[in-house]
Amino acid sequence: MTIRCKLNVKTQSLRMSKEITSREADYSQWYNDLVLKGGLADYSAVRGCMVIKPYGFGLWENMRDQLDRMFKETGHVNAYFPLFIPKSFLSKEAAHVEGFAKECAVVTHYRLKNDPNGGGVVVDPEAKLEEELIVRPTSETIIWNTYKDWIQSYRDLPLLINQWANVVRWEMRTRLFLRTAEFLWQEGHTAHATREEAIEETEKMLDVYASFVEEFMAVPVIKGVKSPSERFAGAEDTYCIEALMQDGKALQAGTSHFLGQNFAKAFDVKFLTKENKLEFVWATSWGVSTRLIGALVMAHSDDQGLILPPKIAPLQVVIVPIYKGDEQKALLGEKVAEIMKDLKALGISVKYDDSDNTRPGWKFAEYELKGVPVRIALGARDLENKVAEVARRDTKEKQSMPLENLALQVKTLLEDIQLNMFNKAKAYRDSHITEVNDWASFERLLDEKGGFLSAHWDGSAETEEAIKDKTKATIRCIPLNNKLEAGTCILTGKPSTQRVLFARAY
Numbered sequence: 001m002t003i004r005c006k007l008n009v010k011t012q013s014l015r016m017s018k019e020i021t022s023r024e025a026d027y028s029q030w031y032n033d034l035v036l037k038g039g040l041a042d043y044s045a046v047r048g049c050m051v052i053k054p055y056g057f058g059l060w061e062n063m064r065d066q067l068d069r070m071f072k073e074t075g076h077v078n079a080y081f082p083l084f085i086p087k088s089f090l091s092k093e094a095a096h097v098e099g100f101a102k103e104c105a106v107v108t109h110y111r112l113k114n115d116p117n118g119g120g121v122v123v124d125p126e127a128k129l130e131e132e133l134i135v136r137p138t139s140e141t142i143i144w145n146t147y148k149d150w151i152q153s154y155r156d157l158p159l160l161i162n163q164w165a166n167v168v169r170w171e172m173r174t175r176l177f178l179r180t181a182e183f184l185w186q187e188g189h190t191a192h193a194t195r196e197e198a199i200e201e202t203e204k205m206l207d208v209y210a211s212f213v214e215e216f217m218a219v220p221v222i223k224g225v226k227s228p229s230e231r232f233a234g235a236e237d238t239y240c241i242e243a244l245m246q247d248g249k250a251l252q253a254g255t256s257h258f259l260g261q262n263f264a265k266a267f268d269v270k271f272l273t274k275e276n277k278l279e280f281v282w283a284t285s286w287g288v289s290t291r292l293i294g295a296l297v298m299a300h301s302d303d304q305g306l307i308l309p310p311k312i313a314p315l316q317v318v319i320v321p322i323y324k325g326d327e328q329k330a331l332l333g334e335k336v337a338e339i340m341k342d343l344k345a346l347g348i349s350v351k352y353d354d355s356d357n358t359r360p361g362w363k364f365a366e367y368e369l370k371g372v373p374v375r376i377a378l379g380a381r382d383l384e385n386k387v388a389e390v391a392r393r394d395t396k397e398k399q400s401m402p403l404e405n406l407a408l409q410v411k412t413l414l415e416d417i418q419l420n421m422f423n424k425a426k427a428y429r430d431s432h433i434t435e436v437n438d439w440a441s442f443e444r445l446l447d448e449k450g451g452f453l454s455a456h457w458d459g460s461a462e463t464e465e466a467i468k469d470k471t472k473a474t475i476r477c478i479p480l481n482n483k484l485e486a487g488t489c490i491l492t493g494k495p496s497t498q499r500v501l502f503a504r505a506y
Helices: 003-018 027-037 054-073 094-103 140-150 195-215 262-266 291-300 325-345 360-369 380-385 406-431 439-448 461-471
Strands: 041-043 050-052 084-086 105-109 112-114 121-123 128-135 159-168 182-192 222-225 237-244 250-260 270-272 278-280 282-289 317-322 350-352 374-379 387-392 398-402 433-435 452-456 474-479 499-503
Touching: 027 041, 027 291, 050 054, 054 159, 054 182, 054 195, 054 291, 094 262, 140 159, 140 182, 140 262, 182 195, 195 222, 195 237, 195 250, 195 282, 237 291, 237 406, 237 474, 237 499, 250 262, 250 291, 262 282, 282 291, 291 406, 317 325, 317 360, 325 350, 325 374, 325 380, 325 406, 360 374, 374 380, 374 406, 380 387, 387 406, 398 406, 406 433, 439 452, 439 461, 461 474
Parallel strands: 317 350, 317 374, 433 452
Antiparallel strands: 041 050, 084 128, 105 128, 112 121, 159 182, 182 282, 222 237, 222 474, 237 250, 250 282, 270 278, 374 387, 387 398, 452 499, 474 499
16 A cells, blocks of 8 residues: 555544544534444434434344344244234233333324315324224233233243334433334243243343343443342343443343243233143243444444444455556456455455545545444555555554465454454453442542442332432342342441442433
8 A cells, every 4th residue: 555545544534533523522422423424323204213224234133133043042933923002901910001101102093084174184083993002112911912822731831932023112312222212122022831940031031142242242241130120010020231331331231021920910821730730821021122232332432433343243344455547456356356255255244345436545434434343455566465454443453464364364353353342341341340338439439430339228219219319320230140248328328238230321
């Protein structure tokens, strides 16, 4: 590559980075800039809803497909249930309806007609539904009403079903990927013969989520259970994985719920045991959503753009030629075709950007913004010297690699990038878990350092709410590996037997 080209690359990169608000200046705007300018999503004409763009959807597809494989490896199968739920179904489980009542979108009519006064189309008052339909905020009720017909005896259990779907929760304050009125997710709903089997399932799926987020998203998580006031509406226990973002705020990355027999009793789902006794079924539900994309952006990216982990990046390698004239371009194209064939044989996704409408410097900055893990630049002189310039997105380091066995070298580099991203995020997370023993330190550290604060809590919902009101920090989880430890609550001074993790959160 020539000196002039290198200068153009640097200039273009600086120009693009100026279009992105820095994390230090405004973290919230930085996040929005990356989502929009990185090509992940866009705002829509519907308030609170987003358009997931092809690049963002490609990322979601990779995440979805890997999770789907992991679900099927643990014995689950996919099905699909209706988008609409009769209002009466939500009334059957009191805690469930109370938890979602304020977020429900309701369908009341089924027909439009032309306005006789020329005002376009209006709702036909004669087309009112006999019973209103709720656009699903979650599917426990419609699914358990169906399970009533599917489960008759112990031979029908366990029933291990997942669905990939969209849900609607009418959020008033929305944010791309993190909190939108409509979002994509998966929701598992399983039925079991015993309490022990259902709890085992709940914990197993939490482990699946943790493995996925850590191994594929390169984001370290803490596994725990929610406090009673933070549980899923209608659950006996909610297990969760909590991640930490670069601004020191926590993000709930996935939940797995032990539902007990609540929904089985609400919908009269019983089974005949081996002893010929009728008993209510035990249940679980679990889910993750496109919110994980928001977690991915905030956990890894920098002021120059996205940084995506190779295992789920929509595009793992981009090759940019540096040439003068058609003859050089043709020669480079022949070599690149060989390199691409070798990369694809190793399962690596690769793009050759030989378009003439933009300069190499612009391309470099664009792929840096989009977080492509590896960029290969190849010029005529490189071809003579039998080398290529290889740049990694995570550290921005460049090195010259021999063209011989280049694909294998890139594969090793991608593996190193994946590991480095996890280790960097974990080091940040671990350095932001702080033990706190007094209220003054608790308030000060929330403001100055952030992260997870490990502190004693007296176990009461009143104290939990008071801490939230005073600081906007919530109990993120009670870690699964918690040790009993005598202490006193940071707010009330009352006795406590264990520490919990507090944080401000998304």
